[in-house]
Amino acid sequence: DAGVIQSPRHEVTEMGQEVTLRCKPISGHNSLFWYRQTMMRGLELLIYFNNNVPIDDSGMPEDRFSAKMPNASFSTLKIQPSEPRDSAVYFCASSRIQGSAEAFFGQGTRLTVV
Amino acid sequence: DAKTTQPPSMDCAEGRAANLPCNHSTISGNEYVYWYRQIHSQGPQYIIHGLKNNETNEMASLIITEDRKSSTLILPHATLRDTAVYYCIVRVVDTDKLIFGTGTRLQVFP
Numbered sequence: 096d097a098g099v100i101q102s103p104r105h106e107v108t109e110m111g112q113e114v115t116l117r118c119k120p121i122s123g124h125n126s127l128f129w130y131r132q133t134m135m136r137g138l139e140l141l142i143y144f145n146n147n148v149p150i151d152d153s154g155m156p157e158d159r160f161s162a163k164m165p166n167a168s169f170s171t172l173k174i175q176p177s178e179p180r181d182s183a184v185y186f187c188a189s190s191r192i193q194g195s196a197e198a199f200f201g202q203g204t205r206l207t208v209v
Numbered sequence: 210d211a212k213t214t215q216p217p218s219m220d221c222a223e224g225r226a227a228n229l230p231c232n233h234s235t236i237s238g239n240e241y242v243y244w245y246r247q248i249h250s251q252g253p254q255y256i257i258h259g260l261k262n263n264e265t266n267e268m269a270s271l272i273i274t275e276d277r278k279s280s281t282l283i284l285p286h287a288t289l290r291d292t293a294v295y296y297c298i299v300r301v302v303d304t305d306k307l308i309f310g311t312g313t314r315l316q317v318f319p
Binding site: 128137138197202 | 247254306
């Protein structure tokens with residue numbers, strides 16, 4: 096298995112533009128997580144899905160952020176409009192069953208908003 | 210979920226055992242202890258987890274005190290590739306939330 100696949104690996108965009116980050120979880124996994132990592136705040140859980148349904152989005156910083164999971168093999172995290180303070184590494188992770196010990200992380204998307 | 214306390218950094222000589230402590234004095238009876246690590250620029254990687262018994266796998270051993278208020282992750286023969294940030298996390302069984310703290314930055318030196 097190729098693991099969790101995120102795209103793009105790097106994204107540079109101008110303030111005010113829409114940004115879409117993509118994630119393909121491991122086949123057969125039914126929980127998916129989006130995290131954001133910065134030097135100041137560390138790793139923050141933004142939202143997680145179980146069986147394509149958002150379970151907890153309390154970590155989503157504000158209405159500019161939205162996440163969708165239209166099917167078991169694809170999820171997006173969208174920022175509109177983007178701001179410089181959104182610059183971070185965004186990680187997607189998946190796990191096989193709810194409560195599973197092991198979550199597998201992707202390589203991350205490094206977002207820079209200028 | 211209960212909070213954890215870890216030292217911000219540790220050093221270890223290559224080939225020696227690395228013992229990483231974690232305090233979780235407010236842990237509840239239904240919370241497991243999990244360990245993940247993050248090697249520079251990569252996504253976090255699962256290492257091991259346990260409830261109250263000591264656990265061992267091919268990567269590490271986890272020692273949990275009898276009162277469950279603290280634990281130690283042991284890397285028996287540290288290598289340079291073990292240099293990473295190690296996160297100790299407590300999580301209620303059957304929930305999905307993995308909340309990461311600040312972790313311990315382990316530096317393995319030759």
